[in-house]
Amino acid sequence: MEMRLEVNGTAHRLDLPERTLLVHALRDQLRLTGTHIGCDTSQCGACTVHLDGVAVKSCTMLAVQAEGRRITTIEGLAKDGALHPMQLAFHIHHGLQCGYCTPGMIMAGLDIVRRHPRPDLGTIRAELEGNLCRCTGYHNIIRAIAAGAEAMAAAATGERPGEGQGQ
Amino acid sequence: MNAPPAPPLRKFGTAVPRLEDRRFLMGAGNYVDDQLFPGQTWAAFVRSPHGHAAIRSIDTRAARAAPGVIAVLTGADFASLPPMPCGWMIHSRDGEPMRVGERRVVATQRVRYVGEPVAVVIAESRDAARDAADLVEVDWDELPAVADVAAAAADGAPELHANAPGNLAFDWELGDSAAVEAAMARSAHCVTLTLRNNRLVPNAIEPRAINARWDPVEEKLDIRMTHQNPIGMRMFYAAVYGLAAEHRLRIVSPDVGGGFGSKAHNYPEEVAVAFAAKLVGRPVKWTAERTEAFLTDAHGRDHLSTATLALDPDGRFLALRVDTLAAMGAYLSSTGSLIPTYMYATMLSGQYAIPAIHCRTRAIYTNTAPVDAYRGAGRPEAAYLVERMVGLAARRLAIDEAEIRRRNLIRHFPYRTPVEWVYDSGNYEAGLDQALALADWAGFPARKAEAAARGRLRGIGMSAYVEACGIGPSAILARLGAGAGMWDSAEVRVHPAGTVEVLSGAHSHGQGHATAIAQLVADRFGIPMEQVSVIQGDTDRIQAGTGTYGSRASVGMSATARACDRIIEKAKRIAGHLLAVPAETVDFADGLFASAATNATLSFGELAFAAHAASGFPTDEIEPGLVAQSFFDPPNFTFPSGVHVAEIEIDPETGQTEVVGFAAADDFGVLANPMIVEGQVMGGVAQGLGQALLETCVYDPETAQLMTASFMDYAMPRADSFPELRLGFGCTPSPSNPLGMKGCGEAGAIGAPAAVINAVCHALDIDHIDMPATAERVWEILEARRREQG
Amino acid sequence: MHAFAYCRPAALADALRELAADAEARPLAGGQTLLPVMRARLAAPSRLVDLARVRELTGIAAAPGGLRLGAMETHAAIAEHPAVKRLAPALARLAGGIGDPQVRNRGTIGGSLANNDPAACYPAALLALGAAIETDRRTLAAEDFFTGLFATALAPGELVVAVQVPAAPAAAYVKFPQPASRFALVGAFVLRTEAGYRVAITGGGMGVFRWTEAEAALDSGATGADLAGVPLDPELFTGDLHASARYRRALARVAVARALADPAFAA
Incomplete structure (x- = not known):
């Protein structure tokens, strides 16, 4: 069936079978392969994208269900080649090893910051329930999200990073 | 004369952020499932729903007739392939070689675990392949099964392999039993425990995946496979299965989404897909679903x-x-x-x-x-x-x-x-x-x-x-039953402008080799890390290596260090000519070639250019270029x-x-x-x-x-x-x-x-x-x- | 996933008509259970009727005596809504503990109720709270709605429209999660009103139920510590890979006692 999807600010018109999952539409049709698939049961979170700014698992959603909504994928975060503060925080804090869960972690991390602008480490641990990582043991991911939140808050207020309470 | 000066330790040993991060952070990582070949087809496996069963017959007619289906292959189609080998020979205490139960790439007569492949469907889309796989009808004769190790070792347990009575693959020992007996007899205390080491599923978050095609331009079987040891797999696919001669076979393991050992093995699904790609003449791709990973990835412990x-x-x-x-x-x-x-x-x-x-x-x-x-x-x-x-x-x-x-x-x-x-x-x-x-x-x-x-x-x-x-250490390992050497190799290429490319036989799947190797090389040559690129995982570019598992990066890193040192030795000889001083007097430190015999110096970049310009030194004595390779086999x-x-x-x-x-x-x-x-x-x-x-x-x-x-x-x-x-x-x-x-x-x-x-x-x-x-x-x-x- | 047809009606009447026209059609709410089940090829509906745009199914608002929650409201919306936090704070916290954040952003209360997973959280709350479930054709008491494992009183083609929840200042939910799925291994929702205590248990394995013996004991002045001696029918619990029946039963007692220790009951 024909459907229109808005992804990272660009409108696309696609003709896909009804059963196409959003993640497959993104990966196979739009070739946005940064969104990954790590399970079949909506547990691992590697497929996390934002739907109208809210984190969802794109493997547990039909592409057609995303019609009329704004989809943001990992490819939509960096602006003009400059990493988003959350991406940069993952780099600085070694929040990734094999990189496979990373896009989902970053998108979930941003969703945490949306709800908790300066989350403490315990909040991040609890709120990261929907994402699995097998490499890092999570500790550096948690630090990265805290630091990313701080950097985002600092950027929003003009304050210098390091002055906040995120760590 | 003088021992070469120790290279200054600037980056090596320090916590520098990783060079390879950016693509992963941007969503630009390059995993096997991210790639499509023109004319791509997809494979779906029909798997045993039983833990132990004989196959009476397989009816593929409905599957063959399903929309989008290109081929439905059963065990018979893979009959020309030898069984899956185990690469390490263990002998039982009595000297008998281990009893190897025959494992076909695709089962022909009998299945022995839930998930064992019995047929593979190749179709125009992922969904078409899965739909058709459901239409393959297998007439099963269910057999008694045993999953627990103690139950399987007990008398009267169902037997899996005719050549392994009692389900015993081998009964092996190490150490001195008599000495233990004697020590126990004179001990004050003995404590005894029976314990179980629970079976685990590795669960790298990237599932196994392969995409294989015949490349008509290069005349090669061109395989993309998530694997910890692509060079080893090329040898396997060439020497064991004859899928193509080694020089007509390319295996690329691009970014690998975690392995933990589970991607170091030779699996039947991947062999079947590579074989099927040749058979159907189209690129064939398979990516495991998580349930398939649970069912068929090699488990641990138990x-x-x-x-x-x-x-x-x-x-x-x-x-x-x-x-x-x-x-x-x-x-x-x-x-x-x-x-x-x-x-x-x-x-x-x-x-x-x-x-x-x-x-x-x-x-x-x-x-x-x-x-x-x-x-x-x-x-x-x-x-x-x-x-x-x-x-x-x-x-x-x-x-x-x-x-x-x-x-x-x-x-x-x-x-x-x-x-x-x-x-x-x-x-x-x-x-x-x-x-x-x-x-x-x-x-x-x-x-x-x-x-x-x-x-x-x-x-x-x-x-x-x-x-x-x-x-x-390959010699020790060979004595203990290894089927292959386990050295590693690195080739270090210095470009004319002084940047460096390292072709490494190891293969990172998250360990950060691109950074750690660059740290090592940058220090050896006195150049910024950013001038070093590390290439792994493509058998067309790296010819020799044995992959990454068992925390063996030290082996490949040592090969890299040695190759760097060989380059420095050669560069000093060139520098001697360019500086018009005896080569023995040339020192190299902090990226500079210098000699006590002159005030002139040469930077690493200048030397690299001169080595390729090939004037100013006698090319009959010293060959142009700055490339060195090392094979390191640890003692x-x-x-x-x-x-x-x-x-x-x-x-x-x-x-x-x-x-x-x-x-x-x-x-x-x-x-x-x-x-x-x-x-x-x-x-x-x-x-x-x-x-x-x-x-x-x-x-x-x-x-x-x-x-x-x-x-x-x-x-x-x-x-x-x-x-x-x-x-x-x-x-x-x-x-x-x-x-x-x-x-x-x-x-x-x-x-x-x-x-x-x-x-x-x-x-x-x-x-x-x-x-x-x-x-x-x-x-x-x-x-x-x-x-x-x- | 098997192939299916898809439609996305904007009005309840249209959705009902689509469902009535095809016995193999299934309504699609948040899809957080249905889509994984379909991916596993364990369900193959001929048609999915997407309820996302049916306007009659949305809305969270204070209503006489409590709240009215539209069936298509997500767990996240219910967890974060000021009216829910004010009038039924234990329900808001329960909703905020279902699945994980991404699942809560898609999964809906109507979908969860219609599925009636024996390890789901909402059924315990609704049963204890004495909630009413509005469908397109009638209003059912929670007691009458949940009829067994994955079974409800919904007729084929009948849709949950909204849930009416009484205000519940003195209530708490305690869940012990199954470590893999994080569904409830056992969960207990406890409510105290002027009429007395109500205790509902989920995760036992046979479907959500009220522990009436505990309610009676609490009404007679028993405390959480006294529950150890209160009869709890072993037949209400089953064992599986993740817990034996007897362990689940023991956890149920602990969950109720811990719920009673919630500050909500301090007043």
Whole structure:
């Protein structure tokens, strides 16, 4: 069936079978392969994208269900080649090893910051329930999200990073 | 004349952020499933729904007629391919070679585990392939199945392979049984324990995937496959299966989304897809669904062992006897036979001077997925057993866990154990003291009292381990049954403008080789890291190497270092001509070629350009160019060690165990990048804690159905599962490689399980509890105690 | 996933007509259970009727005596809504503990109720709270709505429209999660009103139920510590890979006792 999807600010018109999952539409049709698939049961979170700014698992959603909504994928975060503060925080804090869960972690991390602008480490641990990582043991991911939140808050207020309470 | 100056250590050894991060952060990582070839088709496997069954017939007519289907292939179509080999020969105690149950790429007559492939559908889309796979009708004759290793070893168990009576693949031993017997006879104490090392599923978050095509331009079979050892796979596919000659075969492992051993093996699905691509003349792609990964990735551990530790009156270890039943699964996987033998029994000395050790391992076929290397691969099983025995001995003899270890530590190196290995270096007592300090071992009683006031049971436990990394010394390995050498290689190419390309035979799947190797090379050449690129995983570009597993990056890094040194030696000779001084007087430091004989200097970049310009030095004496290759085969393994301390609290009403503290003091020798090393420890510890408290792979004992076939039923560690770690590092450099590195990838998975179980036993005041120490298991113990106490 | 047809009606009447026209059609709410089940090829509906744009199914508002929650409201919306936090704070916290954040952003209360997973959280709350479930054709008491494992009183083609929840200042939910799926291994929702206590247990394995013996004991002045001796029918619990029946039963007692220790009951 024909459907229109808005992804990272660009409108696309696609003709896909009804059963196409959003993640497959993104990966196979739009070739946005940064969104990954790590399970079949909506547990691992590697497929996390934002739907109208809210984190969802794109493997547990039909592409057609995303019609009329704004989809943001990992490819939509960096602006003009400059990493988003959350991406940069993952780099600085070694929040990734094999990189496979990373896009989902970053998108979930941003969703945490949306709800908790300066989350403490315990909040991040609890709120990261929907994402699995097998490499890092999570500790550096948690630090990265805290630091990313701080950097985002600092950027929003003009304050210098390091002055906040995120760590 | 003068010894070459030591290169300045600027980047190597420091915590620099990774060079390879950017693409992963941007969503630009390049994994196998991200790629499509023109004319792409997809494969879907038809798998056995039974743990053990004979195939009466397969009807593929409906599947062939389904929309979009290109081919439906059954075992008969793969009949020309030889069986799946096991690459490590183990001989039983009586000298008989191991009994290898025949494993076809696609089953023809009989299946022996749930998920074993029986047919493969090739179709125009993923959905079309899956739809058609459902239409393949197999007429099954179900057979009695056995999933549990003890049940499979028992008399009268269903037999998997006609050539392996009693399901016995081999009955192997290591060590001196008579010496153990004698030591036990004169010992003051013997402690005995039967324990299970629970079966685990590796669960790299990227599932296995392959995309194969015939490349008509290059006239090559062109394969993209997520794998830890693509060069090894090329040899396998050429030499064993004849899929193409080695020079007509390209295997690229692009970004690999985690492996932990599970992507180091040779799997039937990948062989079938590569073969099918040739057959249908179109690119064929297969990506495992998570359930397929649970069913068919090689699992880890699954031992049932009985051990006895003999001690003298002062708690000194006299002897250790171990009898292990090791589940092999339905077939011997690529290195399945190696894991419970030379990767396991050789580590049973732990950190201790134990005069006599004997291990008997019986490898048993079971109606389950094959078992092979998973993070640590035999070494976690050994460390768990040894450290549980030590924990139990401490309890029985009422000696502090730290003290009993201290009395038995190996103190002089090299140390030859009674079980084959020669430990290279270490300072075990320093590691013990560091761990005690990190964990505030002395302060535990106060914390226990505070927890008791809150109604919680608190315990502390310790685990000291040694492991063997840096696999491996090829001659030793060949003597022990290896089918291939395990050196590694690196080729270092200096470009005319002074940038450097390293072609490495190792293959990173998250370990950060692109950064660590660049750190090493940048320092050797005195150039910025950003001028170094590291290339791995493409057999068209790297011809020689043996991949990454078993924390063997030190081998490839050493090859890189040697290649760099060869380049510097040649460059000095060129510099001598360019500076018009004797070559012996040329020094190279901080990126500058200089000589006491002149004030002139040459930068590395200038020299690189001159080497390619090829004027100013006699090219009949010195060839132009700056390229060097090294094959490094280490003289011995490296032996990292560490002491891990877990502190836990138990909720007595629910039995829930919470890890409240975890400290790890590890000695990995020289660290290339402490940030990356810490990350490796954290990840390993999470897997070790997962094994101790959460993870277990369960098959129905009667039907051999996999009960934990998804993340809904297999409990993975999550972000809120465990607390922050306290990490410390010692450093006794390894003499087995020029960099002094040892290896860090497995440490956490090896050290953590026994530390946690020792802590749980301590909190509960019990001899033993099997892993995973689930809430219910703990609750059952407490409930029984409550009933006893009325 | 097997192939299916898809439609996305904007009005309840249209959705009902689509469902009535095809016995194999299934309504699609948040899809957080249905889509994974379809991916596993364990369900193959001929048509999915997407309820996302049916306006009659949305809305969270204070209503006489409590709240009215539209069936298509997500767990996240219910967890974060000020009216829910004010009038039924235990329900808001329960909703905020279902699944994980991404699942809560898609999963809906109507979908969860219609599925009636024996390990789901909402059924315990609704049963204890004495909630009413509005469908397109009638209003059912929670007691009458949940009829067994994955079974409800919904007729084929009948849709949950909204849930009416009484205000519940003194209530608490305690869940012990199954460590892999994080569904409830056992969960207990406890409510105290002027009429007395109501206790509902989920995760036992046979479907959500009220522990009436505990209610009576609490009404007679028993405390959480006294529950150990209160009869609890073992037949209401089953064992599986993750817990035996007896462990689940023991956890149920602990969950109720811990719920009673919630500050909500302090007043």
